[in-house]
Amino acid sequence: MSKKQMEAIELIRNFTPQEFGIKKAYYKIQKDELELLFFVEESKMASLIGYIKSLSSLLEKKLDGVTVKSSIYIYKDKAKVDKVAKDNDLEKFDLVKKLKFSPSC
Protein backbone atom coordinates (compact mmCIF):
# COMPACT_ATOMS: atom_id res chain seq x y z
CA MET A 1 0.00 0.00 0.00
CA SER A 2 1.38 3.38 -1.02
CA LYS A 3 1.60 6.39 1.30
CA LYS A 4 -1.13 8.14 -0.71
CA GLN A 5 -3.44 5.15 -0.44
CA MET A 6 -2.86 4.99 3.32
CA GLU A 7 -3.67 8.68 3.58
CA ALA A 8 -6.84 8.18 1.53
CA ILE A 9 -8.00 5.32 3.76
CA GLU A 10 -7.43 7.34 6.92
CA LEU A 11 -9.34 10.32 5.49
CA ILE A 12 -12.27 8.17 4.40
CA ARG A 13 -12.41 6.51 7.80
CA ASN A 14 -12.60 9.87 9.56
CA PHE A 15 -15.20 11.33 7.22
CA THR A 16 -17.60 8.38 7.09
CA PRO A 17 -18.77 7.96 10.67
CA GLN A 18 -21.46 5.57 11.83
CA GLU A 19 -23.67 8.50 12.87
CA PHE A 20 -24.26 9.22 9.16
CA GLY A 21 -25.98 5.85 8.77
CA ILE A 22 -22.96 3.86 7.58
CA LYS A 23 -23.15 0.37 9.06
CA LYS A 24 -20.04 -1.20 7.53
CA ALA A 25 -17.35 -0.25 5.04
CA TYR A 26 -14.61 -2.17 3.25
CA TYR A 27 -11.80 -1.41 0.85
CA LYS A 28 -9.60 -3.21 -1.64
CA ILE A 29 -6.41 -1.93 -3.23
CA GLN A 30 -5.62 -2.85 -6.82
CA LYS A 31 -2.58 -1.13 -8.34
CA ASP A 32 -3.52 2.57 -8.48
CA GLU A 33 -7.17 1.97 -7.68
CA LEU A 34 -8.81 2.08 -4.31
CA GLU A 35 -12.16 0.30 -4.32
CA LEU A 36 -14.59 1.17 -1.53
CA LEU A 37 -17.79 -0.60 -0.52
CA PHE A 38 -20.21 1.05 1.89
CA PHE A 39 -23.16 -0.69 3.51
CA VAL A 40 -25.67 1.89 4.67
CA GLU A 41 -29.07 2.23 6.32
CA GLU A 42 -31.84 2.22 3.73
CA SER A 43 -33.30 5.53 4.89
CA LYS A 44 -29.92 7.27 4.46
CA MET A 45 -29.12 5.87 1.01
CA ALA A 46 -30.31 8.87 -1.05
CA SER A 47 -28.23 11.42 0.85
CA LEU A 48 -25.17 9.19 1.32
CA ILE A 49 -24.71 8.45 -2.38
CA GLY A 50 -24.04 12.11 -3.15
CA TYR A 51 -21.87 12.52 -0.05
CA ILE A 52 -19.69 9.44 -0.61
CA LYS A 53 -19.23 10.11 -4.34
CA SER A 54 -18.24 13.70 -3.62
CA LEU A 55 -15.82 12.54 -0.93
CA SER A 56 -14.26 10.04 -3.37
CA SER A 57 -13.95 12.74 -6.00
CA LEU A 58 -12.29 15.17 -3.57
CA LEU A 59 -9.83 12.47 -2.51
CA GLU A 60 -8.89 11.79 -6.13
CA LYS A 61 -8.11 15.47 -6.58
CA LYS A 62 -6.18 15.72 -3.31
CA LEU A 63 -4.22 12.52 -3.84
CA ASP A 64 -3.26 12.87 -7.47
CA GLY A 65 -2.64 9.49 -9.10
CA VAL A 66 -5.01 7.44 -6.92
CA THR A 67 -8.32 6.38 -8.49
CA VAL A 68 -11.08 5.99 -5.92
CA LYS A 69 -14.06 3.86 -6.90
CA SER A 70 -16.91 3.77 -4.42
CA SER A 71 -20.08 1.71 -4.40
CA ILE A 72 -22.98 1.80 -1.99
CA TYR A 73 -25.34 -0.98 -0.88
CA ILE A 74 -28.15 -1.22 1.60
CA TYR A 75 -27.17 -3.09 4.76
CA LYS A 76 -29.45 -6.08 5.18
CA ASP A 77 -27.80 -8.89 7.05
CA LYS A 78 -24.40 -9.42 8.57
CA ALA A 79 -23.84 -12.91 7.14
CA LYS A 80 -24.30 -11.74 3.54
CA VAL A 81 -21.94 -8.81 3.99
CA ASP A 82 -19.32 -10.99 5.72
CA LYS A 83 -19.50 -13.52 2.88
CA VAL A 84 -18.98 -10.84 0.21
CA ALA A 85 -16.05 -9.43 2.20
CA LYS A 86 -14.47 -12.87 2.49
CA ASP A 87 -15.06 -13.87 -1.14
CA ASN A 88 -13.56 -10.62 -2.43
CA ASP A 89 -10.65 -10.32 0.05
CA LEU A 90 -11.95 -6.99 1.32
CA GLU A 91 -10.30 -5.17 4.19
CA LYS A 92 -12.63 -3.77 6.83
CA PHE A 93 -12.72 -0.11 7.83
CA ASP A 94 -12.74 0.48 11.55
CA LEU A 95 -15.47 3.13 11.37
CA VAL A 96 -15.51 6.01 13.82
CA LYS A 97 -18.75 6.66 15.71
CA LYS A 98 -18.92 10.40 15.17
CA LEU A 99 -17.39 12.90 12.79
CA LYS A 100 -14.15 14.27 14.21
CA PHE A 101 -13.15 17.88 13.71
CA SER A 102 -9.51 18.84 13.87
CA PRO A 103 -8.66 22.23 15.44
CA SER A 104 -7.73 23.53 11.97
CA CYS A 105 -11.24 22.85 10.57
Add this chain to the structure above:
Amino acid sequence: MFSQECQSFLKKAKNNERLVDYLKDNCRNRAFFDWAFVVIFYSALHYFNAFLSYKGKGIPSSHISNAAKDGRIALAHSIFYTNKNGIMDSVGSDFEQLFNWSCDSRYKYSVKGLLGNSEFEAALRMLEAIKLVTFNEIGFRPKKRKGETIGFIKLSDSYRNSLKNIRGLE
Protein backbone atom coordinates in the same frame (compact mmCIF):
# COMPACT_ATOMS: atom_id res chain seq x y z
CA MET B 1 -37.67 22.26 -30.59
CA PHE B 2 -35.35 19.32 -30.13
CA SER B 3 -32.94 17.99 -32.67
CA GLN B 4 -33.61 14.62 -34.27
CA GLU B 5 -30.69 13.21 -32.30
CA CYS B 6 -32.01 14.49 -28.96
CA GLN B 7 -35.47 13.06 -29.68
CA SER B 8 -34.06 9.69 -30.62
CA PHE B 9 -32.15 9.51 -27.30
CA LEU B 10 -35.35 10.36 -25.39
CA LYS B 11 -37.24 7.66 -27.28
CA LYS B 12 -34.55 5.08 -26.56
CA ALA B 13 -34.53 6.03 -22.86
CA LYS B 14 -38.31 5.61 -22.72
CA ASN B 15 -38.15 2.23 -24.49
CA ASN B 16 -35.64 1.02 -21.92
CA GLU B 17 -37.90 2.26 -19.13
CA ARG B 18 -40.72 0.19 -20.60
CA LEU B 19 -38.50 -2.89 -20.35
CA VAL B 20 -37.70 -2.00 -16.71
CA ASP B 21 -41.45 -1.81 -16.01
CA TYR B 22 -41.99 -5.17 -17.69
CA LEU B 23 -39.21 -6.82 -15.65
CA LYS B 24 -40.52 -5.18 -12.45
CA ASP B 25 -44.07 -6.38 -13.00
CA ASN B 26 -43.37 -9.85 -14.36
CA CYS B 27 -39.91 -11.07 -13.40
CA ARG B 28 -39.14 -10.00 -9.83
CA ASN B 29 -38.32 -13.50 -8.63
CA ARG B 30 -36.60 -14.77 -11.74
CA ALA B 31 -32.87 -15.51 -11.77
CA PHE B 32 -32.26 -12.98 -14.55
CA PHE B 33 -33.93 -10.10 -12.71
CA ASP B 34 -30.47 -8.61 -11.99
CA TRP B 35 -30.49 -7.49 -15.65
CA ALA B 36 -33.03 -4.85 -14.59
CA PHE B 37 -30.07 -2.91 -13.15
CA VAL B 38 -28.38 -2.94 -16.56
CA VAL B 39 -31.54 -1.72 -18.30
CA ILE B 40 -32.02 1.04 -15.71
CA PHE B 41 -28.46 2.24 -16.31
CA TYR B 42 -28.94 2.24 -20.09
CA SER B 43 -32.15 4.21 -19.73
CA ALA B 44 -30.24 6.75 -17.60
CA LEU B 45 -27.45 6.78 -20.19
CA HIS B 46 -29.86 7.75 -22.97
CA TYR B 47 -31.38 10.52 -20.85
CA PHE B 48 -27.84 11.82 -20.30
CA ASN B 49 -27.13 11.56 -24.03
CA ALA B 50 -30.31 13.59 -24.72
CA PHE B 51 -29.11 16.16 -22.18
CA LEU B 52 -25.67 16.34 -23.87
CA SER B 53 -27.18 16.52 -27.33
CA TYR B 54 -29.48 19.39 -26.31
CA LYS B 55 -26.46 21.26 -24.90
CA GLY B 56 -24.52 20.73 -28.12
CA LYS B 57 -21.90 18.59 -26.40
CA GLY B 58 -20.32 15.56 -28.02
CA ILE B 59 -21.47 12.12 -26.88
CA PRO B 60 -18.56 10.34 -25.11
CA SER B 61 -17.44 7.09 -26.68
CA SER B 62 -16.67 5.39 -23.36
CA HIS B 63 -17.85 5.38 -19.76
CA ILE B 64 -14.39 5.74 -18.25
CA SER B 65 -11.99 8.63 -18.85
CA ASN B 66 -8.68 8.15 -20.59
CA ALA B 67 -5.62 10.40 -20.85
CA ALA B 68 -7.17 12.34 -23.74
CA LYS B 69 -10.86 12.60 -22.91
CA ASP B 70 -13.32 12.61 -20.06
CA GLY B 71 -15.53 9.54 -20.04
CA ARG B 72 -19.29 9.61 -19.53
CA ILE B 73 -19.05 9.19 -15.72
CA ALA B 74 -16.62 12.08 -15.20
CA LEU B 75 -18.69 14.24 -17.55
CA ALA B 76 -21.86 13.44 -15.60
CA HIS B 77 -20.17 14.58 -12.39
CA SER B 78 -19.18 17.88 -13.93
CA ILE B 79 -22.24 18.90 -15.99
CA PHE B 80 -25.25 16.68 -15.28
CA TYR B 81 -27.29 19.14 -13.21
CA THR B 82 -30.13 21.58 -13.56
CA ASN B 83 -30.60 25.07 -12.23
CA LYS B 84 -33.65 26.61 -13.80
CA ASN B 85 -37.39 27.08 -13.19
CA GLY B 86 -36.63 27.25 -9.46
CA ILE B 87 -35.26 23.68 -9.50
CA MET B 88 -31.70 22.86 -8.49
CA ASP B 89 -30.38 19.31 -8.47
CA SER B 90 -27.42 17.31 -9.72
CA VAL B 91 -27.41 13.65 -10.66
CA GLY B 92 -23.77 12.81 -11.44
CA SER B 93 -23.49 10.65 -8.29
CA ASP B 94 -26.74 8.83 -9.09
CA PHE B 95 -25.51 8.17 -12.62
CA GLU B 96 -22.21 6.72 -11.35
CA GLN B 97 -24.00 4.53 -8.79
CA LEU B 98 -26.30 3.11 -11.49
CA PHE B 99 -23.22 2.40 -13.60
CA ASN B 100 -21.53 0.59 -10.67
CA TRP B 101 -24.60 -1.55 -10.00
CA SER B 102 -24.95 -2.41 -13.68
CA CYS B 103 -21.30 -3.58 -13.64
CA ASP B 104 -21.90 -5.58 -10.44
CA SER B 105 -24.86 -7.24 -12.10
CA ARG B 106 -22.94 -8.18 -15.25
CA TYR B 107 -19.41 -8.92 -14.13
CA LYS B 108 -19.14 -9.42 -10.37
CA TYR B 109 -20.72 -12.70 -9.47
CA SER B 110 -19.67 -12.48 -5.82
CA VAL B 111 -21.10 -8.98 -5.34
CA LYS B 112 -24.28 -9.14 -7.37
CA GLY B 113 -26.00 -11.07 -4.56
CA LEU B 114 -26.08 -7.75 -2.71
CA LEU B 115 -28.45 -6.29 -5.28
CA GLY B 116 -31.94 -6.89 -3.98
CA ASN B 117 -35.34 -5.24 -4.00
CA SER B 118 -34.16 -2.32 -1.84
CA GLU B 119 -31.37 -1.46 -4.30
CA PHE B 120 -33.82 -1.90 -7.17
CA GLU B 121 -36.26 0.59 -5.64
CA ALA B 122 -33.37 2.99 -4.96
CA ALA B 123 -32.20 2.59 -8.57
CA LEU B 124 -35.70 3.44 -9.84
CA ARG B 125 -35.69 6.62 -7.73
CA MET B 126 -32.27 7.58 -9.13
CA LEU B 127 -33.50 7.02 -12.69
CA GLU B 128 -36.53 9.21 -11.97
CA ALA B 129 -34.25 11.98 -10.66
CA ILE B 130 -32.08 11.69 -13.78
CA LYS B 131 -35.15 11.91 -16.00
CA LEU B 132 -36.58 14.93 -14.17
CA VAL B 133 -33.25 16.80 -14.25
CA THR B 134 -33.01 16.10 -17.99
CA PHE B 135 -36.63 17.17 -18.69
CA ASN B 136 -36.28 20.35 -16.63
CA GLU B 137 -33.00 21.33 -18.25
CA ILE B 138 -34.01 20.68 -21.84
CA GLY B 139 -37.58 21.98 -21.38
CA PHE B 140 -39.25 18.73 -22.36
CA ARG B 141 -43.01 18.76 -21.80
CA PRO B 142 -44.53 15.29 -21.91
CA LYS B 143 -47.91 15.07 -23.63
CA LYS B 144 -50.83 14.48 -21.31
CA ARG B 145 -53.20 13.32 -24.02
CA LYS B 146 -52.94 13.42 -27.75
CA GLY B 147 -52.25 17.01 -28.78
CA GLU B 148 -52.52 18.37 -25.22
CA THR B 149 -49.56 19.43 -23.08
CA ILE B 150 -49.33 19.99 -19.34
CA GLY B 151 -49.08 23.66 -18.30
CA PHE B 152 -45.52 24.88 -17.69
CA ILE B 153 -45.99 26.04 -14.08
CA LYS B 154 -47.83 22.87 -13.13
CA LEU B 155 -45.08 20.81 -14.73
CA SER B 156 -42.28 22.70 -12.89
CA ASP B 157 -44.12 22.26 -9.60
CA SER B 158 -44.52 18.58 -10.31
CA TYR B 159 -40.76 18.19 -11.12
CA ARG B 160 -39.79 20.12 -7.98
CA ASN B 161 -42.07 18.08 -5.70
CA SER B 162 -40.97 14.77 -7.23
CA LEU B 163 -37.29 15.61 -6.78
CA LYS B 164 -37.85 16.70 -3.16
CA ASN B 165 -39.61 13.41 -2.54
CA ILE B 166 -36.81 11.38 -4.19
CA ARG B 167 -34.17 13.21 -2.12
CA GLY B 168 -36.13 12.63 1.08
CA LEU B 169 -36.69 16.35 1.60
CA GLU B 170 -40.44 16.05 2.09
